[in-house]
Amino acid sequence: MSAPLRVVSFGLGPIGLAAARLALQKTSIQLVGAIDIDPAKIGKDLGDLLELGRKTGVVVDGNAEAALKRLQPDVMLHCTSSFMPMVKDQLLLAAKCGVDVVSSTEELLVPEFQHAALAKELDAAAKAGGVSLLGTGVNPGYAMDFLAVVASAVTFDVTAVKCTRVVDAGTRRLPLQRKVGASLSKAEFDKQMATGKFGHIGMRESVALLARALDFKVDRIEQSVEPVIAAEDHKTPFLTVKEGQVAGIRNHGYGFVGKRQVMHLDLAMYVGAPDPRDEVVLESTPPIHLKFLGGIAGDQATAAILVNNLHGVVAAQPGLRTVLDVAPPRLCR
Amino acid sequence: MSAPLRVVSFGLGPIGLAAARLALQKTSIQLVGAIDIDPAKIGKDLGDLLELGRKTGVVVDGNAEAALKRLQPDVMLHCTSSFMPMVKDQLLLAAKCGVDVVSSTEELLVPEFQHAALAKELDAAAKAGGVSLLGTGVNPGYAMDFLAVVASAVTFDVTAVKCTRVVDAGTRRLPLQRKVGASLSKAEFDKQMATGKFGHIGMRESVALLARALDFKVDRIEQSVEPVIAAEDHKTPFLTVKEGQVAGIRNHGYGFVGKRQVMHLDLAMYVGAPDPRDEVVLESTPPIHLKFLGGIAGDQATAAILVNNLHGVVAAQPGLRTVLDVAPPRLCR
Secondary structure: OOOOEEEEEEOOOHHHHHHHHHHHOOOOEEEEEEEOOOOOOOOOEHHHHOOOOOOOOOEEEOOHHHHHHHHOOOEEEEOOOOOHHHHHHHHHHHHHOOOEEEEOOHHHHOHHHHOHHHHHHHHHHHHHHOOEEEEOOOOOOOOOOHHHHHHHOOOOEEEEEEEEEEEEHHHOOHHHHHHOOOOOOHHHHHHHHOOOOOOOOOHHHHHHHHHHHOOOOOOEEEEEEEEEEOOOOEEOOOOEEOOOOEEEEEEEEEEEEOOEEEEEEEEEEEOOOOOOEEEEEEEEEOOEEEEEEOOOOHHHHHHHHHHHOHHHHHHOOOEEEOOOOOOOOOOOO | OOOOEEEEEEOOOHHHHHHHHHHHOOOOEEEEEEEOOOOOOOOOEHHHHOOOOOOOOOEEEOOHHHHHHHHOOOEEEEOOOOOHHHHHHHHHHHHHOOOEEEEOOHHHHOHHHHOHHHHHHHHHHHHHHOOEEEEOOOOOOOOOOHHHHHHHOOOOEEEEEEEEEEEEHHHOOHHHHHHOOOOOOHHHHHHHHOOOOOOOOOHHHHHHHHHHHOOOOOOEEEEEEEEEEOOOOEEOOOOEEOOOOEEEEEEEEEEEEOOEEEEEEEEEEEOOOOOOEEEEEEEEEOOEEEEEEOOOOHHHHHHHHHHHOHHHHHHOOOEEEOOOOOOOOOOOO
């Protein structure tokens, strides 16, 4: 067996912590460092932050550059922000320090889609540093895009794609319930949506990834977001959604070739959503209908896919990569 | 758009012909040559062999070396045999001529599993020639192995894998019905099975691929094959299976860690099989239950996945590769 990968966790929010917790359990991975800017976390042992009841010896560092230079890790588990401009300097630093990156940054799924110039800059820096940078996750990155890509492999052609994801937010962690607006009024929901940092991030990236992977010459990529209003009271372990309040979101993504809608991604994420599932239907030869019964559990699955990509990104060719370019993700032990 | 891939088809049996037919429809691929050893095919235009009603200008060559040297293709679509020793010289020739290969050879799925020395030789030759060699297909290569690998990406751990594939052979081409023994007597079936070239080839390779991908330390890989006896008459477009005759096969594959069965692959392929489907169930955190409703249509899907891997194998690093190493397969246009 080869030596464990030396990994640093950068970003210790809910997803970053879940990924770090998982990384600590892997024998093929050695978590050697953790970085966060939150003064309440700096200087603490990761074991305390994760309430493991033991010290890990990994103490949170507030200075990313110093930490990377001192630790010289193989790869970074990066969970700081959804938006490329926010993570630019962090990724350039990783490239400069020769550290590969698996990132949860949603906009990195198709980096050139919203940030073409920045994508070029990151790609050049990654190649100069001999590192590969990869953005992935469950949604975007897997459930509503990558699965449809992999399903397309057994077809002659694909004329249309429909992906459906239904998540009962009531079974998920509190931050997710908050993120979809559970228990807000309609007015509060609209106000939050206007910030652009609320609800599901990455729907248009999923459509863009599908368009690129399946070579649809799309003219327009659009999305709509609306609140789902509770028809009755729902109590979750964390909060109560009353009848008439927002239970969560419905987020549609569309890709058009001319006037023809060739891609439709339909995400329902609300407290009390019935029949949780992930489904991919391809209008194709032969036709494809793929279903994850019960759905893909978002929080655990997101931590998992980040950690499970660490070995793959280390093996990948240098540059700014996407899930279409690196080896298929799979469990690491 | 980049120039089309220049492809040569080597092997024009049912799968090779289906793949060649598909390749002819792709704009990102230019089929520039075809090779077969069958004197009845040599010298014929592929359009005639495929009954296209038109000439393609691609005439079947009986001399592989001469054809590859003359045509200098980018990549070979290789469908000649299930067994590595049978294809060894063909693959060495491709490596020598600098031609990448996508092969339907079932034993190439995990080349070192049954032929460790030959795998090393092929890997060295591929690297020397700067080419990548890949064995893939739907089964083995996708339905009962690769899908479970991709599903494992969203889990913390996997303790057991169950893959189920049910194919109604009555809806398939005649060669497939023959291959599973439809309309044979039990005695004829047993005689055929004893040849080792009958039924489904590659079950143990599927188990071995899963073991390698998910890092199960398997001690034993086993399989069982038995005929499914028709309980009533079944008429297909090609033949009739009478009550008491063989309708097809049931093929189980198993992987054991110590005495614990950690992998079970269950393939039922017979005329009249109810509820055709492909299913993957992972005992994992979180649990995974993935299903292709109606199943993955074997003949079309096999031709598709071979053609859809051509671009990926050209982009891959030189060497003897597996579906775990190359970029995820996806539709090409």
